[in-house]
Amino acid sequence: xxxxxxxxxxxxxxxxxxxxxxxxxxxxxxxxxxxxxxxxxxxxxxxxxxxxxxxxxxxxxxxxxxxxxxxxxxxxxxxxxxxxxxxxxxxxxxxxxxxxxxxxxxxxxxxxxxxxxxxxxxxxxxxxxxxxxxxxxxxxxxxxxxxxxxxxxxxxxxxxxxxxxxxxxxxxxxxxxxxxxxxxxxxxxxxxxxxxxxxxxxxxxxxxxxxxxxxxxxxxxxxxxxxxxxxxxxxxxxxxxxxxxxxxxxxxxxxxxxxxxxxxxxxxxxxxxxxxxxxxxxxxxxxxxxxxxxxxxxxxxxxxxxxxxxxxxxxxxxxxxxxxxxxxxxxxxxxxxxxxxxxxxxxxxxxxxxxxxxxxxxxxxxxxxxxxxxxxxxxxxxxxxxxxxxxxxxxxxxxxxxxxxx
Amino acid sequence: xxxxxxxxxxxxxxxxxxxxxxxxxxxxxxxxxxxxxxxxxxxxxxxxxxxxxxxxxxxxxxxxxxxxxxxxxxxxxxxxxxxxxxxxxxxxxxxxxxxxxxxxxxxxxxxxxxxxxxxxxxxxxxxxxxxxxxxxxxxxxxxxxxxxxx
Numbered sequence: 001x002x003x004x005x006x007x008x009x010x011x012x013x014x015x016x017x018x019x020x021x022x023x024x025x026x027x028x029x030x031x032x033x034x035x036x037x038x039x040x041x042x043x044x045x046x047x048x049x050x051x052x053x054x055x056x057x058x059x060x061x062x063x064x065x066x067x068x069x070x071x072x073x074x075x076x077x078x079x080x081x082x083x084x085x086x087x088x089x090x091x092x093x094x095x096x097x098x099x100x101x102x103x104x105x106x107x108x109x110x111x112x113x114x115x116x117x118x119x120x121x122x123x124x125x126x127x128x129x130x131x132x133x134x135x136x137x138x139x140x141x142x143x144x145x146x147x148x149x150x151x152x153x154x155x156x157x158x159x160x161x162x163x164x165x166x167x168x169x170x171x172x173x174x175x176x177x178x179x180x181x182x183x184x185x186x187x188x189x190x191x192x193x194x195x196x197x198x199x200x201x202x203x204x205x206x207x208x209x210x211x212x213x214x215x216x217x218x219x220x221x222x223x224x225x226x227x228x229x230x231x232x233x234x235x236x237x238x239x240x241x242x243x244x245x246x247x248x249x250x251x252x253x254x255x256x257x258x259x260x261x262x263x264x265x266x267x268x269x270x271x272x273x274x275x276x277x278x279x280x281x282x283x284x285x286x287x288x289x290x291x292x293x294x295x296x297x298x299x300x301x302x303x304x305x306x307x308x309x310x311x312x313x314x315x316x317x318x319x320x321x322x323x324x325x326x327x328x329x330x331x332x333x334x335x336x337x338x339x340x341x342x343x344x345x346x347x348x349x350x351x352x353x354x355x356x357x358x359x360x361x362x363x364x365x366x367x368x369x370x371x372x373x374x375x376x377x378x379x380x381x382x383x384x385x386x387x388x389x390x391x392x393x394x395x396x397x398x399x400x401x402x403x404x405x406x
Numbered sequence: 407x408x409x410x411x412x413x414x415x416x417x418x419x420x421x422x423x424x425x426x427x428x429x430x431x432x433x434x435x436x437x438x439x440x441x442x443x444x445x446x447x448x449x450x451x452x453x454x455x456x457x458x459x460x461x462x463x464x465x466x467x468x469x470x471x472x473x474x475x476x477x478x479x480x481x482x483x484x485x486x487x488x489x490x491x492x493x494x495x496x497x498x499x500x501x502x503x504x505x506x507x508x509x510x511x512x513x514x515x516x517x518x519x520x521x522x523x524x525x526x527x528x529x530x531x532x533x534x535x536x537x538x539x540x541x542x543x544x545x546x547x548x549x550x551x552x553x554x555x556x
Contacts, residue, residue, distance in 0.1 A: 020409075341423075345445045345470035346414075349528060353410050361445045375446035375468055404414050405471070 003300035009385040011036040022355025025393045030334050030381030031359050033228045042288035046281040072287030079290045081211035089236040089273045094202040095125040097221035097236035102129040104246040112138030114166045120146045121174040124364040126200045150177035150326040158189045165195040172204035176365040177326030178334030187216040209298040229289035233282035243269045250275040301384045305333040308382045312391040319398050325377050333382035342405040344378040354397040412524035422471035427481035431462035440541030440553045447473045451541040458489045477538030496539050503535050
């Protein structure tokens with residue numbers, strides 16, 4: 001069965017809506033993706049038919065809810081190519097997953113004079129938690145540079161990996177530039193010095209097949225809402241032996257084995273890291289989202305988006321005064337650009353009146369903006385439900401922008 | 407398209423392209439920085455105040471058309487005004503851009519600044535229109551702090 005974007009589009013009720021009287025052209029999936037009917041149904045079905053707290057009751061409903069959450073955990077483990085489902089930890093989002101690793105694993109292993117290595121293209125979520133850790137521990141944050149196309153300079157990166165490097169944290173795909181990082185190479189280089197690697201996969205999982213075992217990384221994080229699941233649920237995957245040796249993140253219910261006022265003992269993984277009642281319906285919704293993209297086929301989705309990227313790149317390059325920010329050879333369907341004479345914010349407002357949603361601003365990646373000497377960019381990001389017609393609408397919208405700012 | 411023309415009036419587009427009082431005036435004795443972290447707009451407003459009157463005012467920075475034109479038109483409007491008059495003018499301007507789009511815009515006493523009435527339709531852009539003003543007020547307070555719209 002071949003992938004049919006028009007059919008996929010009909011799976012997303014919101015895309016039938018109009019904005020300012022115009023059909024919605026949603027080009028901001030890198031910020032958050034829209035939800036298919038099956039995810040919306042799965043969430044509402046939890047509340048309609050099997051909602052109760054998990055891991056607690058002996059009654060039927062609680063067992064059903066617990067099974068539903070654990071079924072989602074298994075789906076996600078399969079989806080990521082993880083050896084074991086207990087390596088999948090539910091958190092709120094990729095940001096929380098990174099903070100969890102910073103506050104547990106890194107707190108244990110990083111001290112004064114040690115180094116954390118990131119790249120220049122990271123999202124703030126993969127910068128700030130490490131900066132906070134460095135401030136507390138006296139460790140140093142090192143930054144691997146990127147070239148003018150927005151590609152990691154692998155040789156420079158290699159020079160920065162030393163025995164002092166206690167963790168490497170890199171984006172799988174840059175949210176601001178679309179660059180796909182060579183994670184296998186990064187892991188290979190880091191391994192030579194024994195440095196574990198955390199991969200921020202927030203922009204990767206909705207768009208291409210991910211195999212954590214194949215990548216060889218130690219931690220992989222993503223947000224449910226970017227892979228067509230509900231907001232408020234995300235995933236930390238970590239290698240079991242690392243997770244087992246890590247102290248808990250938050251203390252509370254569910255994560256304990258026994259509690260007395262003198263001492264508490266903790267559960268094994270994954271529950272050790274899941275204090276308190278999680279977003280039960282959100283987790284089940286994420287499981288449905290994983291089923292949805294797996295059903296369509298990640299390879300088919302990637303091929304469709306590849307076609308859109310090429311089509312959109314060619315169309316946008318033909319717009320007078322437009323400059324692409326981020327032209328990596330290996331790139332996902334994320335296109336940042338600036339337009340001569342028009343500030344991204346004004347572009348965003350004018351496109352909005354045409355029903356076109358793009359992100360404008362620094363995309364939570366201010367160092368990337370500084371690197372390219374721009375205060376902000378406009379960004380069109382594509383997902384499985386976008387079509388060439390959306391690209392045509394964007395180009396027509398940019399023509400309106402040029403008219404206003406002629 | 408009417409909302410669009412209402413927002414990007416020719417006066418605004420003109421002041422965006424050729425901002426007035428762009429730069430630091432020679433006798434400026436107070437300044438403040440302002441930024442809108444959400445969209446990357448940055449501005450510095452310089453003022454010279456004598457006997458509680460704004461005698462010189464200028465700005466530098468980069469931002470969207472609304473924030474640049476607003477800062478430019480603001481400098482034209484406040485030069486020669488007393489500090490308390492600036493405060494009153496800001497009050498009227500702020501009330502205009504944050505008022506309900508359904509209501510009749512209160513443009514009395516605003517002069518050219520009334521071109522920003524279109525911002526009422528775009529709540530996300532109110533911060534752009536007021537960034538220069540907040541920064542000017544910080545400069546007049548004499549506090550060299552950075553103001554932020556966030």
